[in-house]
Amino acid sequence: MSMAILTSSQYQNHRLINLIVVHCSATRCDRSYTLEDCRRDHLARGFANIGYHFYITRDGMVHAGRPLYQEGAHAQGYNKYSIGICYEGGLNPAGQPADTRTEAQRSTLAALLHHLHTDYPNARILGHRDLPGVAKSCPCFDVVI
Numbered sequence: 001m002s003m004a005i006l007t008s009s010q011y012q013n014h015r016l017i018n019l020i021v022v023h024c025s026a027t028r029c030d031r032s033y034t035l036e037d038c039r040r041d042h043l044a045r046g047f048a049n050i051g052y053h054f055y056i057t058r059d060g061m062v063h064a065g066r067p068l069y070q071e072g073a074h075a076q077g078y079n080k081y082s083i084g085i086c087y088e089g090g091l092n093p094a095g096q097p098a099d100t101r102t103e104a105q106r107s108t109l110a111a112l113l114h115h116l117h118t119d120y121p122n123a124r125i126l127g128h129r130d131l132p133g134v135a136k137s138c139p140c141f142d143v144v145i
């Protein structure tokens with residue numbers, strides 16, 4: 001693996017970041033699944049905290065999850081050097097995978113990715129399903145950067 005040059009913010013965070021992974025919560029878009037719901041479910045799975053670093057609810061608010069300086073729990077085999085972002089939704093009312101992002105979620109995600117790209121210019125940005133060996137549809141849309 002090639003090592004990217006540390007930027008100042010990476011240095012401040014004491015963690016090298018070479019990947020930014022976008023996820024969905026895989027919950028129905030007509031049901032509420034808050035940051036605290038997600039954190040509770042992740043704690044129940046034995047995680048130390050919510051596995052994502054950012055969580056974007058349907059109203060477009062971005063919530064801080066796990067601190068950036070801590071390794072996340074969102075992409076098996078890729079947590080050490082990555083940041084995990086999740087949006088609330090990803091399943092349509094019938095429970096099937098779908099891009100259910102609201103306009104507010106789309107614009108917030110775009111702004112957050114732009115901000116992170118500025119801080120971590122060497123990091124690749126992709127969707128969970130774009131990682132090798134992942135058989136999920138998460139995040140149910142093409143993350144193209």
Ligand SMILES: [Zn+2]
Nearest residue numbers: 023024128138
């Ligand atoms: Zn995912």
